Amino acid sequence: MADEQSSTPGRLTIREWASDDRPRERLLSQGAAALSDAELLAILIRSGTVQASALDLARQVLVLAGNDLGRLGRLSVAQLMQVKGLGEAKAIGIAAALELGRRRRDASPEQRVRITTSAVAFELLHPLMADLMHEEFWLILLDRGNAVTGKVRVSQGGMHGTVADPKVIFREAIDRRAAGVVLAHNHPSGRAVPSEEDVRLTRKLVDGGRLLDIAVHDHLIITATGYYSFADNGSL
DSSP, X not given: OOXXXXXXXXXXXXXXXXXXXXXXXXXXXXXXXXXXXXXXXXXXXXBOOSSOOHHHHHHHHHHHTTTOHHHHTTXXXXXXXXXXXXXXXXXXXXXXXXXXXXXXXXXXXXXXXXXXXXXXXXXXXHHHHTTOSSOEEEEEEEOTTOXXXXXXXXXXOBTTBXXXXXXXXXXXXXXXXXXXXEEEEEOTTSOOOOOHHHHHHHHHHHHXXXXXXXXXXXXXXXXXXXXXXXTTTTOO
16 A cells, blocks of 8 residues: 555645645544545545546445445455455455444444334344345344343355254353344345245244244344334234
């Protein structure tokens, strides 16, 4: 990565931009919220090329993501490097910043959150699952008052499925003394529609929960833009 203190001929670093165009100075004087998505990305990119400034590269990255920050968060380092002039180091920096943003959301306190609707469960799990390019199966663990006591990933798989073993699922619930659970898995395809296998698994887990006195309150299928709730659709 080029040092921002010195630039090669024809290559402008952010410090060499006109003062009104410097996003770092604007961030210091006006706050990060005042900057556009492209300006924030330009700060991460730091310097451009002979043909394109850091801001130009940032705009190209956003075009690659369809000007959708959610989609941007799903781009791999290799995909980011499709932008000419965006090398591995810059792409890694962008990926790392986006991951930190996800982790910040995930770190929000959840101890006293109560699952009263499918939407509440969706909001808890969406940051964990929305950007995945593979399937994962998760549990929200609940006490008898339906307050969240934890979240746990049970399994992960490929683009088209993941193994959700009822024995593993209920062992997690029993070990953590859960009175109830909300099941969830994602569909990387973006289609929030249950498959026949999803329906069979849900019925098996609901029946198993009754035997163990562990209530299965819902099963969510989560995508980047929405979800399907078995409970809301009368399918439990």
